Amino acid sequence: MQPIIRAHNLSYKINDKKLFQGITFDLVKGKALHIKGENGSGKTTLLKIVCGLTKPTKGDLTTNTNKEICFIGHKNALKQYLSIEDNLTLMNVGNHQDIQKYLSIFNLDKSLDVNIANLSFGQQKKIALLRLFLNNSDLLILDEPCVGLDMNAQKILVEFLNEELLNGKVVLFSSHISLDIVSDSLSI
Amino acid sequence: MFDIKFNSLSEALLMQSQNGQNHGIYVWSVVLIVTLCISISFVFYKYKIKEISKKIK
Amino acid sequence: MNIIRFEFLKLLKKSRGWLGPILVFTLIMIAYPLTVELTDIELGQSFFSILWIAALLVMMLATEDIFLEDFNDGSLEQYAISQNNLSFVIGSKIFIYWLVIGLPISALGSIFCFGIINQHNFSFQIFPVLLISTYIFLNVFSFGNALSLTKGSILGILVTLPMLLPLLIILGKVVIAINFDLNYSGFLFLLLGILSIIIVIIPMITSYIIRAHLE
């Protein structure tokens, strides 16, 4: 089977300082990869390289997917001055079939007209994760998805990811805490 | 062609023109500015190179 | 098409983003006659220089966070990852800014022109010139703002303002042309030509710059 992501000997330098080097991995359908590492070891950079935002200094990376990549980064991509509803429109998930389900799970369905600026950090993160829950892609890339989430939401996230893996999607995530996902791990 | 157009140093400094104006001050101030700019930048770059070489050592 | 709709929604809901520049423009236009003795001739003489400078300043103000906000909250990241063409996104962003800010300002400018110069043919002829020039200003300033994305807009302006000086010279010429009834349409075509080059090139360069910022 052809791997969705094939990374070969990736290295990255910033201002002539090596961040990481010689990273090689293959990910086939239904597999997950947990990227571990200390602060500043380049986890975010590696994920950005896989997304195609950053070019590696050396090495090749091929991604084999026709659909868009779903990327949840540190930044939420939410507009502070818009309501939840408008933000969902901007995410282009406004009329997804599952949207009511997730909104009610996260207890946000009653406050659709509240501006994002008035929500707590964790609630904002939950709305950003809606982009993941309602995704339409084969490749899910999550950068520290659990920061700011309560236990309940973390459980939902893990369940969702496991389900998506069974559906044959590829998940690539970095996290400091270990999540209950069947995954290979990569330390950088 | 190659004879100096001024008879003395003070004449060269004043550079009196035919219309009676002294143009020396303009010419010499430009000369001064150009020399200063060029020499200061030479000194500056030499100093900077020395400084950074010391740091690396 | 969705992108244009989304950008429109975003800008419209952020009222300080579009109302602010328009109000500043109006205030400059109102404040200008107060500084001159109220005789019509003198008012008319320097009205156009004030008009161009005001349009320039206001466009500067308008583009201040055209990319900064999206960069800070991560929307640009999402745009760059998605299959949308980034330069198309940027081009439509600039277009929306022009539609929401540049268009009203051009209309206001020609209304004030009518009020101060009191010749209706002047204000009719100045309107298309204002439309085109505000679009060019917006394009060039968004290029500058993209360059100095995280470093404040002053730097971007410092870097791009010298490039706009030729345009100001042309605008000065246009006023003379209208005044003496010379070759007005020639200038209009010249401005349109400049715009058509800029409208293609600036989004391309800007998308390259923004990709470099996102690295």
Added chain:
Amino acid sequence: MFQVNRAYPYIFYLSLAIYLFSLFWGLFLTPEDFVQGNSYRIIYLHVPASFISQSLYLAMAIASAVYLIWKVKLSVYLVRSIAPIGAMTTFIALISGSIWGIPTWGTWWVWDARIVSTLILFIMYLGLISLHDSFNNYEKADKFLSILVLVGSVNIPIIKMSVEWWSTLHQPASITLSEKPAIDLVMLYPLFGSIIGFTGLIACLVILSSKLQIIKREKNKSWVKDYV
């Protein structure tokens, strides 16, 4: 770099000698100008500087195109190291021009086409330097610098054209003044000499400045450590 280093003193002393000799020639040996009097002797300082200020920009544009196309790091070091020197020569051209203007035009500043476009060039040089210095990530800064230099280089002929176009209407009198009177051969030789000598001196400055840039940017490389 080592070869350049070896050639550097020769270039320096040769061009210094040429420059001083032509300056001496120009300042003392050439006859006085009929119209402008002795103040025309500023030409031997002013013309080389304004010539160099524009050709340095051209050199920067070429170097940044090379960087953007072939990703040659050395060329962007060159761009960054030329920028302050270009600013300095433009400054010299502006100052010497305005001092020259006092005796000949009776005023130190005229809104003349050449002066305004030189002033814009000066501002652009300063803008380039401040843009590059405001980024901590060198690679980003290099990219932005070279893009801006290229965009600016497209603009420079436009600026020149439009400014010239503009000032012919407003200041018809000053234009004729700024144009050089048909210059005599006796005056032309030292002018060529001073241009060549000045170019050599500026080339030396560029060499020094790019040396500084290279050492600064490659300081972690072992060959730099061996070198210093």
